[in-house]
Every structure is written in C-alpha cells, then in structure tokens.
Amino acid sequence: MKNINLLLIGMTALLFVACNKEADEKPKVSYESTAKEKPAPKTDTTQIEVADLPIHIPGTNYLIHPVGDLNIYGGAKKYESGSATNDIGFTISNYSEGEIAGYLRNLKFQQIGSDSIHALSDKPLLIQTATYLKSVAEKTKQQVMVYALADMDTNKDGKLDASDIKTLYLSESNGGRFTKMSADFQELIDWSLLESMNRLYFRTIEDTNKNGEFDKNDVIHYHYIDLSTKDWKVADYQPI
Incomplete structure (x- = not known):
C-alpha cells in the first residue's frame, strides 16, 4: 500500500510539473481566429x-501619477512603514533617472500649478517602462516619452499581461500625442537613442512562421525615428 501511495504521489507531481510547463510555454500569439480585428x-x-x-x-x-494593480503578479512588497501586518504591496513602480518602471495600467498627468489630472490613454494597457528623453529635449525642445508596453491580448487568454506582445509608443511629456510606433503583432526587442543624430533606433521581431513563438526562424526588423522633427515617422533600415 505504501508503494502504491508513493506511486500516486509521484504521478501527481509529474502531472503538476507538466501542467506548469505547459502554462510557462504559453505562446505570445494565438492564431485561433482568422479575423483581422485586434484582440481587445x-x-x-x-x-x-x-x-x-x-x-x-x-x-x-x-x-506623473503611476497607476497599477495592488499585488499584481504576486510580486508586491510589504508595506515599508513597518506598521502594516499584511503582505500588501502599495508601491507599484520604480523611478530612476527619467525612467518609470513597473507593471502599470496607466499614467496620469498633472500640470504643475493645476489640479486637473488626465490619463495617458482610455484603453487597457500594461506599461513596463516609460522613459523621458532628456537629451532630445535639450537639443530640439521636443519633450518626448518612450514607452514599452502591451496593448493587445495577443495570446487570447482574456487578459493583458507580460505574456502578450510588447510594443513601442511615443508621447509628449504631458501624455499628448500618444502614438504607437511599432507594427501590430511584432515584439519589441529593444530600443536605443543615438543622441548625436537625435534618432531613436529600435528592433522588432515578427512571427513569420506563425508558430506562436518568436525564435531564430523569424524575421527581425530594424527601424529608426528622427526626433529632430515632430513628424515621428518610422523609417526602416537594413544593416544585414
């Protein structure tokens, strides 16, 4: 009987590991539907x-008022005043050298000297980073924010989270002109500001073989945005 119980426990453990592995391998993009509408x-x-x-x-x-969910992803810290007894995380973002980071649902902007507050967007978002380009403002007088965020439920699991495709947006420092710069269904790999030319370079990857994952068999796209003008037009370039 003891051996049977151990066998049952072992099988249960294997099933649990297999289920967790399947959840971890959830694809970034689901092609269950052929409809062209964006998955909201x-x-x-x-x-x-x-x-x-x-x-x-x-x-x-x-x-800027960062807005997010309490205890999002279970990664919240204890309330740091020392007076709290529950493991509730009230801090939802981190700020360092012009960059706000976290898993944020929105940013609210308030002009200094005014009590009026307005949201960056009225659509569901998951903002991972929002970065102010100080050098661009000093050279061109344009105050530009760069965002890495998710804006579509690309894996169609009914929620917007870090498992969905990350994309690139720009806005002004007051949240105005909030504009998507990368193409739909292309994952943002990284971005970099070339200060000498006031250009924002970024790379995306496209799931060209439609297997729901981004891998070595997919195509990487190379782009830049000239921030010396207010047009914010995306241009492609071919370094390879």
Missing part, C-alpha cells in the same frame, strides 16, 4: 487600482 483585452474588475505618489521628471512641467 478585457478589463479585470476584480483588481484594485492604486496610484503611487506623483513623480516629477526634471525639465518637464508635469507631475
């Missing part, structure tokens, strides 16, 4: 929204 994520009404204290990026005339 559903708003999770069970989450509790919380805003961090406002951030002022030097050189701008706006406060």
Whole structure:
C-alpha cells in the first residue's frame, strides 16, 4: 500500500510539473481566429487600482501619477512603514533617472500649478517602462516619452499581461500625442537613442512562421525615428 501511495504521489507531481510547463510555454500569439480585428483585452474588475505618489521628471512641467494593480503578479512588497501586518504591496513602480518602471495600467498627468489630472490613454494597457528623453529635449525642445508596453491580448487568454506582445509608443511629456510606433503583432526587442543624430533606433521581431513563438526562424526588423522633427515617422533600415 505504501508503494502504491508513493506511486500516486509521484504521478501527481509529474502531472503538476507538466501542467506548469505547459502554462510557462504559453505562446505570445494565438492564431485561433482568422479575423483581422485586434484582440481587445478585457478589463479585470476584480483588481484594485492604486496610484503611487506623483513623480516629477526634471525639465518637464508635469507631475506623473503611476497607476497599477495592488499585488499584481504576486510580486508586491510589504508595506515599508513597518506598521502594516499584511503582505500588501502599495508601491507599484520604480523611478530612476527619467525612467518609470513597473507593471502599470496607466499614467496620469498633472500640470504643475493645476489640479486637473488626465490619463495617458482610455484603453487597457500594461506599461513596463516609460522613459523621458532628456537629451532630445535639450537639443530640439521636443519633450518626448518612450514607452514599452502591451496593448493587445495577443495570446487570447482574456487578459493583458507580460505574456502578450510588447510594443513601442511615443508621447509628449504631458501624455499628448500618444502614438504607437511599432507594427501590430511584432515584439519589441529593444530600443536605443543615438543622441548625436537625435534618432531613436529600435528592433522588432515578427512571427513569420506563425508558430506562436518568436525564435531564430523569424524575421527581425530594424527601424529608426528622427526626433529632430515632430513628424515621428518610422523609417526602416537594413544593416544585414
């Protein structure tokens, strides 16, 4: 009987590992439907929204209020005042040298001297980074923010999270002209600012073999945006 129990426990453990592995290998893109409409994520009404204290990026005339979910992904820290007894994370973002990072549902902007607050977008988002380009502002007088975020439920699991495709957006320092710069269904690999030319270079990868993953058999696209003008047009280049 003891051996049978051990065998059952072992089989259960293997099943649990297999299920977890399958969840971890969830594809970034699902092609279940042939419809061309963008997969719209559903708003999770069970989450509790919380805003961090406002951030002022030097050189701008706006406060930024990061907005996110309490205990998102279970990665929250204990309340740091020492008076809390529950493992509830009230801090949802990190700020360093002009960059706000986290898993944020929105950013709210408030002009200094005004009580009016407006949102970056009224659509579901998951913002991972928002970066102010200080050198571009100094050279061109354009105050530009760069965002890496998810805006579509590309794996069609009914929610917007880090498992969905990450894409590139730009906006002004007040959240205005919030514009998508990378193509739909192309994963943002990275971006870099070439200060000498006021160009924002970025790479994306396209799932050209339609297997739902981004791998060595897919195509990498190379782009740049000339930030010395206000057009914000994406140009392709071929380094290979």
